[in-house]
Amino acid sequence: MAGLPRDSGDARDTVVTLARSLGVAASTVSRALRGDPRISTKTRRRVEALAAERGYAPNVLARTLASGHSGLIALSLGPISNPFYVELMQEAVIQAAARDLRLLLLHAGAGPIEDQTAQTLLQYQVDGCLITSAELSSHAARICAVHNVPVVMVNRVPKLHASAIACDNFLGGQDLARLLLGGGHQRFAIIRGNPDSSTSIERERGFAEMLKNHGIDFDLRINGGSTYEGGFAAGRMFAEMPRDRQPDAIFAVADIMAMGVVDALRIGGIRVPDDISVVGFDGIAQGAWPAYAITSVQQPIAAMVSRGLDLLTARIGTSTVPDEVVLLRGELILRRSARLPVRMAA
Template sequence: MDDAPLPPGQGGPARRPTVGSLARRAGVAASTVSRALRGDPRISAEVRARIAALAAETGYTPNALARTLVSGRSGLIGLVLGPMENPVYAEMMQEAVTQAAARGSRLLLLHAGHGPIEDATAEALTQYRVDGCLITSAELSSRAAAICAANGVPVVMVNRVPRQFESAVACDNHAAGEALAGLLAAAGHRRLAVVTGNADTSTSTRRAEGFARGIAAAGLAAPACFNGGASHAAGYAAGQAIAALPAPQRPDAVFGVSDVLAMGVMDALREAGLSVPGDISVVGADGIALAAGPPYRLTTVAQPLQAMIGRGLDLLMARIGGAALPQEVVLLRGTLIRRHSARLPA
């Protein structure tokens, strides 16, 4: 009965049951226990049932480190997130956790915040023996990319189009911005503005570029640009600057390149006594849950987050499996959602 827990104070903590101790109790080889616990059909149903009962009785759980040493895989996927003040990253994390678990993997959060991935973060990919890395924000530095490549850690970016040669899955952000511009122009808006995001992120720049192209296609003047960022506070500051303009110079429609920016703009405009959408229409992009209800009811282009994470994990798992696959970038169309924050065509 070598797996029986010892009472407190009598011999120290109980020893953790192992494959070896299960094998001794069952009177079989350790390899038989391992195969039985994996459901190997070469082991008889009676033996598999007996070993499963022993494992349940003793509280045996597989040793992840030992499994890693034997198989060369940890079952861990590194996750890099953007700044958490933007709710889109919390939604991405929840979706990634759910979908990775369905594939038999677990996520290890390595980074959350602004800026490129530091070399120390890339080194953590190898220290924790992650099988691959899913990046939902930022960029790999050249050194970080070299660390991953040298250690055989595949990388897939989600919500970003990489500047370097990594695989990626993203929303078609250029098309999203263009669609919103066309919608506002069709509704009769003539003085448009854009609240930009971080200049070094492909998501923000592509949305702003698409918006400008859509406005040009409608024969309107280029949009006024207000510096934003990645937070509600940045959108609020931009909204204050817009509200402070003389009425003839004030835009009649504003595109925040993320929902959280657009929400900040709306709050600032309303605090200044302006009506949304009566005086100024506001639209965003991302499709976060918080923007759907009052007081925002934001017109937006929703990213297909579930499909983006799923496709990203598919690309990553294929590369973890050792397949010699070319790098690829996949763009998925977003969904235009018409709500009450903008005056829209019928």
Template sequence: MTRRVTITDVARAADVSVATVSKVINGRYGVAQATSTRVQQVIDDLGYESSLVARSLRSHRTHVIGILVAEFEPFSTEILKGAAAAVSDAGYELLAYTGASSGPGWERRYLSRLSGTLIDGAVLVTPSVVDVDAQVPVVAVDPHTGPTGLPTVDSDNLTGARLATEHLIGLGHRRIAFLAGRPDLESSHLRETGYREAMAAAGLTVDPALIRVGDYRSEATRAPMSELLALDDRPTAVFAANDISAIAAMEVAQAAGLRVPEDLSVVGFDDVPEAAGAVPPLTTVRQPIQRLGAEAVTLLLALLDERPAANHVRLDTTLVRRGSTAPLG
């Protein structure tokens, strides 16, 4: 039988005291960042299970669901709303964590700390990794591109991207740029594939100069958008992989003296609340974001109760036409 890793083993391997390991595990002050990072790596490498309480409580319920997000931004906030409603309806409580700032693999570390002590199961939203070895059931929303054995929930990104691109083509646009999302997420790759498929179906060649990366972030979108507008044969339309990038694209265009949609049509993806309030209101692909959160919780609760559950849930997407797109003038 394999001997269980102890806190002393971690301390010895990391060349620190047991007290230092305890501080790192419990998130207490007084440990240098470099030391904390080294200890966390040893914990991950050795597979140390930090809580003795976790082992004694495995047969009991805390009636708390954990949800881990990279950051609290419009998309994840809507996910949280849907998850919170589903959790409340089931008589559970929701515990939300964000930890991307603590570096790669943060999901593993948080799950190690939370599993069995505070939560019965977890939902990972746009996780950077999915090869987690948690002691509780885990469901991923909008997963990483790598292989996963986790149950997942997502939207029909491919069809949604086709709808967005076909909408612009139907308005007469041919020079259509694409602002891609996070390279490590499957959703970004599927949205680019949908864009390319729609262009090909219309007999249009994709100009590589019109493909840029916005990373699903406002600030990361601004420079690529400025580069697109500086092209000698600039695009007449832009499909951004999410609404935050689309809104940033409109702001860059307007700052450059272009009118949206008269001089440039823009389409986003998600339909976060900010989309309808943009100036002009953003044409976008609507994915039922709150329902994504609710479906993830529903799937997780089925796993907890050992009821039959799907391994993958995919929700439909639809095009919402607003004021940011117009026929090519």
């Protein structure tokens, strides 16, 4: 397939052509470039010099065939209507490149990973699989398990066989509840994301438990689907409630929903935070926009990706390392969408 009319500069260098030019064996070139200590410093220098001069780039595909490792990580993104996953992706691209890993973009969107997609996991001999809050079908999970492809889920604790890295959502929920309690709030509401996801469940659990510890219960619990629109719809519902039934503090378990809530409340003539405080979770960049200024828990994205890749690389090539779940502490970010405790506002 080199091309019928023979493309001009088509002669892509290989280990063999380099070796021929140097008068050595191909294996010597290969070892020199891989840093094999058996090659003399002198020869290595010569090889490296010529490789640099010719702009030689090893054919990773051929390497994979021989060595079994492709350096490819399959990346599966969750619903990107939530900017959090986009930030996660960008961080993943940067850090993967720094580790000399490449990302194969398998899936992006709300739905589950299709079986056909899982096939390409195998076809491309990916070394591992990084999944951010998308559903991995049991079929796909089995494929990974059988073929010994490690799986790490970011921002979601797996039901299936896989490692995971996530923010400590429970503690984060508690932090927000404590903050709102300190601000003197009394009637609470929560807007869930995907009610099945561990992320949403844990945040709610931490929030509710902390309130319960202070003798407060609440039953305003709405599903918002982790979208702006879901948050907006919920906010509209609150805005239309009779004033004495309205909550005075709303916890949307994702910032993107909190933004929808804020918009809906304002359109409904309700002041934020004077009438109702709103807090979110994730710490997305948009939450800092002056029009919103969402008080939130910032997820440590860089650390999550970094530790996630650690988990992955530690499991590549071995089946002896057991699965692991790592929780990282998020950081409370105070902004104007929630009334502060008196002492903190001072």
